[in-house]
Amino acid sequence: MAVFACAGCGAELTAPVTEVALPPHAHREGGDRYLPPLLEPGTFAVDPEPSERPWQPWAAITPAQAAAQGVYAPVDGLWSGPGGAVLLAPGDTRGTALIPEQCDGCCASAGGPNLACERCGRTVGARIDDCYRWQAVWLYPQAVRRLPVAGPARPAGDGWSVAPTPPLDPLGGWSxxxxxxxxxxxxxxxxxxxxxxxxxxxxxxxxxxxxxxxxxxxxxxxxxxxxxxxxxxxxxxxxxxxxxxxxxxxxxxxxxxxxxxxxxxxxxxxxxxxxxxxxRPTTRLPAGEERDDPxxxxxxxxxxxxxxxxxxxxxxxxxxxxxxxxxxxxxxxxxxxxxxxxxxxx
Incomplete structure (x- = not known):
């Protein structure tokens, strides 16, 4: 279990959280207009891929440089800053404040450097809660420090027994x-x-x-x-x-x-x-009786x-x-x- 603190002043920025794997839909956009938090409360995940400036267009990257970042086919471009951004459920942040002029989404905040340490004002991450986006907080790896705290390193159980994810959303679209x-x-x-x-x-x-x-x-x-x-x-x-x-x-x-x-x-x-x-139940109802559920x-x-x-x-x-x-x-x-x-x- 860990908390994340501001690399500038040392103020704690999160509740105690346990590490889980980065979900495959971490960078998916679209779908329902208003999406829930990307992670369960009390957990965090780390994205190993670079995600910070500077951004380099593909034309400026040699094949050897791309391969060094584990990329083997043309893409729009690559971030060349450090990897290791920390993903959290928004409710697990502490001592942070939004930077209003950086919250320029459609219906709310679309991300970008819009989250600051409340104590010293250092920019520490991005808060996302815009439409068609999973609600999330991303902490920048160079702006925070990971501190161990007492508590379980993992959630209870062996991890293999998980609830099935239904393939359809509540409106009948694919999940x-x-x-x-x-x-x-x-x-x-x-x-x-x-x-x-x-x-x-x-x-x-x-x-x-x-x-x-x-x-x-x-x-x-x-x-x-x-x-x-x-x-x-x-x-x-x-x-x-x-x-x-x-x-x-x-x-x-x-x-x-x-x-x-x-x-x-x-x-x-x-x-x-x-x-x-x-x-699904296959038992037939008695003659003359009908179900009223859809x-x-x-x-x-x-x-x-x-x-x-x-x-x-x-x-x-x-x-x-x-x-x-x-x-x-x-x-x-x-x-x-x-x-x-x-x-x-x-």
Missing amino acids: DRWSAAVGTALAEVLAASGGAPVAVVPGLLTETFGRTLQRLLPAGAPVRTLGLAGPGLAPEPVPDITLVPRHPWTGAAWQPAPGGAVAVPLDAGVWTYLAFPPV PPLRPYRLFEPDRHLLRHRLARLPAVRQPWLRAIYDRLGDRRHHRAASEGTP
Whole structure:
């Protein structure tokens, strides 16, 4: 357990918090107009990627410099400041004040350097609570210090037993968390495919992974299979590519992958729903009786993974340097492809 203090005056800026893995939807935007906090209260996560100035456009970066930051395909540009920004739920901050002239979002604060230490006035981070954005506080790594405090280092339990994340939001649209989690995992599934067709088990796995794989990989007889593996599952036969839960505290993939299959980590809540979907009652009501509760919601559009996060992850896989995967990466950056995918056409 830790608290974060101002690097300038030493004032404590947070309540005691325990570390968890950075969620896959940490940088997703869009979806519902007003989104909840990105993290659960009492927790924090660290983003290892650089996120501070200076910003360098891609044209100013050499391939060797990009590779040194773990980027292997063209992107708009890269931050070259230090990594390690700290993500918190807004309610866990203490002794901070907003900088009004820096709060220039649409409906509220959109981020940027708008949070200061209340004691000394030093800019320490960014508060985000604008529309279509997850509510969050990001503390800048050079502006704060992490101090250990008494208390558990991790939440209670082993971390693997998590509540399933439903695929639909309350209005019947696909969950933002699913779009982000599937988009991130799809990058590694594509790399593991070797550019060959992949067979996916019919059902929700096909709706969320299979349709995009079919659109991006060549047609033909499937060469590899995609399925689930993890605690409580013993797939037979073992798929060539297995989606395994990503530990919500450490971010590590469940091990070992059975039978030497390629393990692709997936958000634990999403994985749990896919692996153990809720069982709907099938008992028929007596004749003449009717239920007054509404039927289960069905999505009003086809599932589409988060294209931005899919490309973000692909650009950071060394395999993207292979011509076939680079071609997919470039195709995903084409706005015409994005429009066709959203309309449900190949």
